[in-house]
Amino acid sequence: MSYLPFVLAAWIFLVGIFGIVRSRHFIHLVVCLSLTQSSTYVLLLSIGYVKHGGAPIFKDVPLGTKAVDPVVQALTLTDIVVSVTVAALLLALAIQAKKHAKTMNPDELRPVRG
Amino acid sequence: MDVLVPLPVAIPLLTAAALTAFGYWCGRRLDDLIAIVATAATLVISLLLVFRSNDHDLVYWFGGWKPSNGVALGISFTVDPGVAAVATLVATLALAALVFSWRYFDEVGTLFPVLMLVFVGAMCGFALAGDLFNLFVWFELMSVVAYALTGYGVEHAGPLEGAINFAVTNSVGSFCILFGIGFLYARTGALNLAQIVAFTLLVGGFMTKAGAVPFHFWLSDAYAVAPVPVCILLAGVMSDLGLHAIARIYWTVFSGTLSAGDIRPVLIGFGLVTAIVGGFMCFLQRDLKRMLAFATISNIGAVLVGIALLTRSGLASSIVYLNTNGLLRGAAFVAVGILVRRFKSGDELDLRGRGRRAPIAGVVFAAAGLGLALLPPFGPFLANALVVDSADTLGYGWVPPVLALAAVLSAGTILRAAARIFGGLGEAKDPLFSHEPEESQEEPTDTRRVSQPLLWIPAAALALVGLGLVFVPELAGHALRNAGRLVDRSAHAREVLHGVPPSPAPAPSYSPSAAAYAYSVASTLGALAFAAFGLYRRRLPIVLRRAAARVADRPVAGLKALHSGVVGDYVAWLTAGIAVLGGVVAVVVR
Numbered sequence: 001m002s003y004l005p006f007v008l009a010a011w012i013f014l015v016g017i018f019g020i021v022r023s024r025h026f027i028h029l030v031v032c033l034s035l036t037q038s039s040t041y042v043l044l045l046s047i048g049y050v051k052h053g054g055a056p057i058f059k060d061v062p063l064g065t066k067a068v069d070p071v072v073q074a075l076t077l078t079d080i081v082v083s084v085t086v087a088a089l090l091l092a093l094a095i096q097a098k099k100h101a102k103t104m105n106p107d108e109l110r111p112v113r114g
Numbered sequence: 115m116d117v118l119v120p121l122p123v124a125i126p127l128l129t130a131a132a133l134t135a136f137g138y139w140c141g142r143r144l145d146d147l148i149a150i151v152a153t154a155a156t157l158v159i160s161l162l163l164v165f166r167s168n169d170h171d172l173v174y175w176f177g178g179w180k181p182s183n184g185v186a187l188g189i190s191f192t193v194d195p196g197v198a199a200v201a202t203l204v205a206t207l208a209l210a211a212l213v214f215s216w217r218y219f220d221e222v223g224t225l226f227p228v229l230m231l232v233f234v235g236a237m238c239g240f241a242l243a244g245d246l247f248n249l250f251v252w253f254e255l256m257s258v259v260a261y262a263l264t265g266y267g268v269e270h271a272g273p274l275e276g277a278i279n280f281a282v283t284n285s286v287g288s289f290c291i292l293f294g295i296g297f298l299y300a301r302t303g304a305l306n307l308a309q310i311v312a313f314t315l316l317v318g319g320f321m322t323k324a325g326a327v328p329f330h331f332w333l334s335d336a337y338a339v340a341p342v343p344v345c346i347l348l349a350g351v352m353s354d355l356g357l358h359a360i361a362r363i364y365w366t367v368f369s370g371t372l373s374a375g376d377i378r379p380v381l382i383g384f385g386l387v388t389a390i391v392g393g394f395m396c397f398l399q400r401d402l403k404r405m406l407a408f409a410t411i412s413n414i415g416a417v418l419v420g421i422a423l424l425t426r427s428g429l430a431s432s433i434v435y436l437n438t439n440g441l442l443r444g445a446a447f448v449a450v451g452i453l454v455r456r457f458k459s460g461d462e463l464d465l466r467g468r469g470r471r472a473p474i475a476g477v478v479f480a481a482a483g484l485g486l487a488l489l490p491p492f493g494p495f496l497a498n499a500l501v502v503d504s505a506d507t508l509g510y511g512w513v514p515p516v517l518a519l520a521a522v523l524s525a526g527t528i529l530r531a532a533a534r535i536f537g538g539l540g541e542a543k544d545p546l547f548s549h550e551p552e553e554s555q556e557e558p559t560d561t562r563r564v565s566q567p568l569l570w571i572p573a574a575a576l577a578l579v580g581l582g583l584v585f586v587p588e589l590a591g592h593a594l595r596n597a598g599r600l601v602d603r604s605a606h607a608r609e610v611l612h613g614v615p616p617s618p619a620p621a622p623s624y625s626p627s628a629a630a631y632a633y634s635v636a637s638t639l640g641a642l643a644f645a646a647f648g649l650y651r652r653r654l655p656i657v658l659r660r661a662a663a664r665v666a667d668r669p670v671a672g673l674k675a676l677h678s679g680v681v682g683d684y685v686a687w688l689t690a691g692i693a694v695l696g697g698v699v700a701v702v703v704r
Contacts, residue, residue, distance in 0.1 A: 013289070017689055020282065021682040029278075029681070033285055040292045047300040072299065075247060079292065082254045086285055089258065093265055093278050101271040106681050109275050 005046030012039035026094035026104045030087055037083045041076050048072035116166060119174035119191050121159045122201050123242065125152055126235035130228045137224035149227035150212045153234060157205035160238070163198035168592075170615040171599070171606075173244065184611045192244030192610055195596045196433045200241040200351070200358055203437050206579065207350040207444045208234045210572035214448055215343035217564045218455075219266075226266070233259045233347060240355055244610065246295045249359065253291065257284050257323070260352060264340040276339035279681045283332040286685055287322030290315040290692060298367065309371050310703055314696035317360055317381075321691075324356030326418055327388040328691040330411050331677060331684040334395070337407035342451035345403060349410045350444035354417060354436040361421045361429055362600070369603050374424035376702045378508075380695070381422030386516050389415025393523025395673065397648065400462040400547040402450045405527060406443065409486065412524035413439045416517055420501050423508060429597035431500035434589065438493025439486065441580030446482040446528065448573035449475040453535070455569065462531045463547070467538030474570040476536030478577045483532055485581055487525035487641035488518070488634040490626075493584045499630030500590065506629065514629075518637040525637075526644030533645055540649030546670070591621035 016036025023029040048069030054061075056070035094104065101109050129152035137145045166172060172193040175181075179188025212230060219226050236259060239252035261284075265277030294315035297308050318329070325333035333353065337345055364377070392411030399405035417439070420432035452475040454460045457468055469476055488495045498521075502514040534540040583589065599616055600606060608614040652659070676683075 009293075013293075017286065017685060020286070021686045021689075023682055026278070029282065033282055036286065036289060040289050040296070043293060043296045047296050071247070072296070075250070075292075075295075078251055078254070082258065082288075085258050086261070086281060089261055089265075090278065090281055093268070093274055093281075096265075096268040097271070097274050097278075100269055101274065106275075106278070109271055109278075 005042060005049075009039045009043035009046070012036070012042060024105055024107065026097060026106065027091070029106065030090045030094065033090070034083055034087050037079065040079055044072040044076045044079070116163075116172045116174065116193075118159055118163060118166065119172050119193055119242070122156050122163070122205070122238040123191075123235050125156050125159070126231040126238070130231035130235065133224050133228050133231070137228070140224075142224075145224045145227050146212065146216060149231055150209065152231060153205055153209045153212055156234060156238065157202060157209055160198055160201040160205050163193055164195050164202060167193045167195050167198055169618065171609055173610050173613075181611045186245070186611060189248045190244035190610070191239075191242040191248075193242055194599060195592065196600070197241050199433060199437055200355070201238045203440050204234055204237045204241065204347070204351050207347050207440065207576070210444060210448060210576050211343040211346040213568060214346070214451055214572045215341075216568050218341070218343060229259055229263050229266075230343070230347075233263060237347075237352065237355060241358065246298065246363075250288075250291060250295060253323070253359075254288060256352065256355075257281075257288060260284075260344075260348060263344040264336045264348070266341050266344065267339075270339075272339040275679065276336040279332045279679070279684060280336035282681045283329075283684050283688060284322060286688055287319045287329070289319075290322070291319030294319060309368065310700055311696070313368055313372060313377075314692060314699055316363055318688075318692040318695050320356040320359045320363075321384065321418075321695075322356070322688060324353050324360075324414050324418070325388075325411050326384050326414060327391045327411070328687045330388065330392070330414075331687060332681075333411060334404055334407040334677065335679060337410065338401060338404035340403075342403070342447060342454060345406075346444045346447045346451075349406060349447060350440040351436075353410055353414050354440055357414065357417050357421055357432065358436065360418075361432060364421075364424070365429070365600050365603060366606065369424075369601075372699075372703060377699070378422060378424050378510075380698050380702060381424075382419055382510065382513060383698075384695070385415045385418035385422050386513065386520075387415070388412070388418060389517060389520035390523070391415075391673070393520045393527075395677070396524045396527045398547060398670065398674065399527070400544070402453070402460045402462060402531060403447075405462070405531060406446055406450065409446075409524040409528060410443060412520050413443065413486065416498075416501075416520060419513060419517060420497065423501065423504050423510070425504050425508065426594060426597045426601050427500045427504035429601060430590065430593035431497040431504070433593050433597065434493060434500070434584075435497035438497065438580050438583055441576050441583070442482040442485045442494070445478050445573055445576035445580060448569075448576060449479040449482070452569050452573065455564075462534055463542060463544065465535045466540070466542055467535070469535035470538065473536070475573065476532060478570075478573040479536070480529065480532040481577050481581065483525050483528035483641070484638065485577075486521065486528065488521050488637045490631055490634045490638075491584060492581045494521075495630075495634045496584050496590055496626065498634060499626035500593075500624070502630040502633055503627050506627075514633050518633045518640070521637045522640035522644050526641040527648065529641055529645035530648035533649060541652060544651070546651075588621050588623070590624040594624060595619055595621045 016032050019032030050068050053066040053068045056067040103109050174191040175188045236252050236256035240256050243249040243252050261277055261281040264280050265273050267273040294312045297312035322329040389412050392408050396408035417432050417435045420428045485492050488498050505513045
């Protein structure tokens with residue numbers, strides 16, 4: 001198995017974290033968070049990958065047919081659902097921030113400190 | 115297979131679904147009542163599970179997918195008394211929160227009870243989950259609902275910021291957990307390295323949820339702005355669930371490959387730093403909710419130290435600690451809620467002396483403070499005694515004094531606030547405190563009068579149960595026996611996967627040592643003295659104060675500046691924390 005997918009996942013993760021740390025706009029922040037999350041898809045799918053394996057549907061196929069691992073695929077699907085939920089929630093909060101606090105900059109919206 | 119096992123999750127979730135569908139036609143009061151009844155049912159069933167699982171674990175395989183030849187294909191709930199006790203804690207706090215929140219919110223009808231029910235179901239599911247996939251799904255559900263509940267008061271800037279910081283930081287933490295699960299599942303070639311990476315990411319991710327230093331920054335922001343009924347659940351149990359997961363994962367997954375002697379100092383280090391930093395920041399607060407948030411962090415550190423001892427006693431202590439502290443912190447939050455409802459303020463200096471008109475809140479608040487100060491013979495004392503005795507035998511005799519100091523800092527601050535608000539003691543101004551937020555962040559939106567017992571009964575009940583739990587016969591013995599079952603990894607695996615019941619063992623008897631009493635008496639007296647110091651600090655001789663200012667001013671300013679409220683900084687600290695954790699683990703395991 002190649003190490004390339006792991007390197008790629010780590011790279012996407014770190015780029016996303018860098019974006020979050022440097023973010024000056026809520027929309028940008030949410031996109032960076034989604035980007036970071038996509039690194040987990042790459043990791044999970046590469047873990048379950050089997051060379052020349054088909055889709056994990058075991059109907060009308062002979063016993064012992066190669067297939068990719070369905071467990072991590074299920075986990076990835078769950079992960080995508082979570083990602084959409086969190087993104088939707090954060091965007092809703094961002095709209096409220098624009099409405100009530102009149103700012104989209106995390107640096108300016110900080111009444112609690114110290 | 116026990117039919118009761120899935121019910122603590124199923125009842126709240128199904129009720130939430132039904133309320134979402136039909137709640138609109140039921141009317142507000144009926145919705146609230148249905149939510150309360152469902153939570154009470156969850157409480158009863160969780161309590162039944164504590165007793166039913168006393169002799170052997172209850173394992174529930176979803177869809178009847180039982181393991182064949184020791185290989186588990188399905189997902190499961192695995193219940194032992196410790197796990198069921200956590201579910202009971204969730205339901206108890208939720209019940210108190212729902213009763214307290216009667217007529218708290220005016221707008222948006224059924225949303226609040228529905229969210230609370232989903233939160234309860236998700237936390238119970240997280241506590242009962244028997245495998246990592248299950249655990250992750252419940253973790254995510256619990257997190258997302260918690261973000262939504264924190265940001266419930268969206269018309270203010272405070273809850274918005276708190277919820278955003280909470281959501282972003284915890285999402286990054288959950289990615290780490292997912293990476294960790296992936297590495298464990300993959301079992302790639304370099305086994306040892308993969309284990310270290312997986313351990314680091316899982317522990318770091320769950321520490322983010324728990325709020326251990328340096329992963330804690332989001333916690334004080336979120337808990338300070340969430341509505342009081344939500345805080346009761348967040349501070350009472352959600353933080354501790356992260357640590358609960360760390361303990362279970364270490365003993366079921368890693369105890370075979372990463373030896374306890376290697377990992378112990380690392381986790382103890384994180385726990386002690388958390389306990390002290392939390393206690394110190396607690397002292398600097400004047401906003402009561404933010405003060406209790408930092409007290410939560412300090413408590414989390416103490417629970418983490420119990421788990422970090424990686425012994426049977428340590429694990430048993432963490433279960434006792436988590437339950438009693440959770441109840442006491444919940445009670446303190448209800449008391450703060452009473453103040454907020456009555457005086458429209460949650461600020462220590464602002465409320466000075468005004469609390470005399472709410473004596474029951476005062477008694478509850480002070481009782482919670484004394485309990486957290488390890489006053490013997492109450493619950494936190496018992497947990498601390500288990501830690502003291504275990505640490506002594508391991509050669510970590512220097513750990514208990516540090517823990518006692520942390521209890522002095524956090525509980526002393528709570529007692530200080532109690533004396534100032536309910537006794538009118540102390541000075542009216544203190545320049546050391548963090549500034550008061552500009553706008554008042556949260557008030558009940560439904561301004562009609564609510565009958566007083568609905569407010570003080572939850573507070574008094576939580577405080578009484580929290581303090582009285584220790585008088586359950588042989589509590590320590592049962593906790594020790596139950597911890598022993600989880601610690602024996604191969605027997606635990608045999609039981610869950612093959613259905614071999616554990617060999618029946620009587621609950622060992624336990625009585626705290628003299629050293630444990632000495633530490634607890636010292637920390638109680640210390641907390642009282644520290645409270646007096648907080649109140650009358652400026653009456654000390656000028657020489658002493660100047661010397662103290664020279665030593666403490668810069669660290670205090672630095673610590674305050676670190677809690678900047680900017681989410682980017684928090685994520686940077688999280689990344690640094692994980693890097694440090696991973697580096698240290700890699701060094702000690704080598």
